[in-house]
Amino acid sequence: MQRFGQRNSVRLRQTRDFNRVYRNGDRLYGKGFTLIYLGGEQKDSCFTGSRLGISVPKKVGNAVQRNRIKRIIREAFRLHREVFPQGSDIVFAVRPGFPLTGLQAVRDAVASMTGAEGAE
RNA sequence: CAGGGCGGACGCAUGGUCGCUCCGGCGUUAAGCCGGUGAGGAAAGUCCGAACACCGCAGGGCACGGUGGUUCCUAACGGGAACUCCGGGUAACCGGAGGAAAGUGCCACAGAAAAGACACCGCCGAUGGAACGACGCAGUUGUUCACAGGUAAGGUUGAAAUGGUGAGGUAAGAGCUCACCGCCUUUAUGGCGACAUAAAGGGCAGGGUAAACCCCACCGGGUGCAAAACCAAAUAGGGAAACGUUUGAGGGCGGCUCGUCCGAUGUUUCCGGGUAGGUUGCACGAGGUGCCGGGCAACCGGCAUCCCAGUUAAAUGAUCAUGGCCUGCUUUGGCAGGAACAGAAUUCGGCUUAUAGUCUGCCCUGUUUU
């Protein structure tokens, strides 16, 4: 069985990391969310893999609904990393009216946005 | 059996696989491995009260804010318990609570009047007065007037009208007098107290509103774990020492070693404050469970036993299987669907609000049977 470890080092935690991605990153607009990513040569981290940050505004729902969205997105990133941009800092910005409730729905939505690079 | 009142408990379970936080162990470090651990009754709202930390502070008063039957519980509270009075309910039970006799304000419309009844329409006009008569010496008496005066019975209103009902009394009336009820005062008894009961007396003053100002009693210093403490980059600035100071470090203009201008603002080292960042604060506590004892109860005491989340762009998840619950279809089997409100953020004690459904204790009322 293949292991998909995901420690905290693959997540964006610092405010300056978020700001750098927001300022210099490329954006992909999906239904109910936006994907912002910054390529490998621009990020100053020595870490080679991708890092993920999730942003869920308060308008989406109460704390239970926001936590559930974050957990689903994090699980999708862990199990289906091939559909996300490679070697980048990624911010998954959720918008009000986020329609995706299941793990597979998130994976398909991201795969259709990023195109053939991760669709296999 | 039906309806109702007051509570209490639970709020999916078990297992496999892949993951996450923290703790312990192994590993020189790292990568990692093994074991353990991980949301609630409201974690929510942030409406009160405290602990803790920093700042302020001689003492007292004012102002401001809060609380409001009594006694008790508690670290404290606007919380809780028991009791008192009032109101609601057949009842179990539920809800409310200082002062309107210190002062001020307000009470629209309607109504005579909305609070000091010298007021208005009325009623009376006994007594006094006037006019006209009767008998007539004085004077007595009748009628009328409604002048002085008496009165607050009645007056369509209004949410609310100055004790109520009945009788006596009167010119008409009036607690003017009486009976009952209400109210007030005093005394006695019971109770820690709120208050209750009884007796005697007063003839009745004192409309409502304090979630209007206010008065009385009690309480309250401010800010909050992003508090606060410790470690501590980069940049700028501060202090000290050394070097340098018209024998000129350094800088401006200029293409330039020259010229000209400014001129100790300079360099090095050290120190202190302190930002980003990190660590502590930070989970053994007014703690949980059980038993015993005290108390009507809230609660308190003793003994035994347990350790029970600790994140910081913020972990507690995903998926599969089995079982239980509910709903629909179905002859059983079975199939399909559903499972609420809601997520720790320094920590406790309360309050309030949200909540699919399940189980359960005590009590009240009605009906039936015995």
Next chain:
RNA sequence: CGGAACGUGGCGCAGUUUGGUAGCGCACUUGACUGGGGGUCAAGGGGUCGGAGGUUCAAAUCCUCUCGUUCCGA
């Protein structure tokens, strides 16, 4: 974590302090002026005052709880 403001016809706002009639502008409807539109004039309709409970004779207004929106400080 702490604090503040707002919610009133379809829209934007007064009225809340000091409780008794809910008003203004735009919009809407009808009619007149015009051959018609626009415009003007006249008349009219439309509001559980965010929700629930309470105080009061009476609540948009006072008190308590609650919902939503917006903003501020660390």
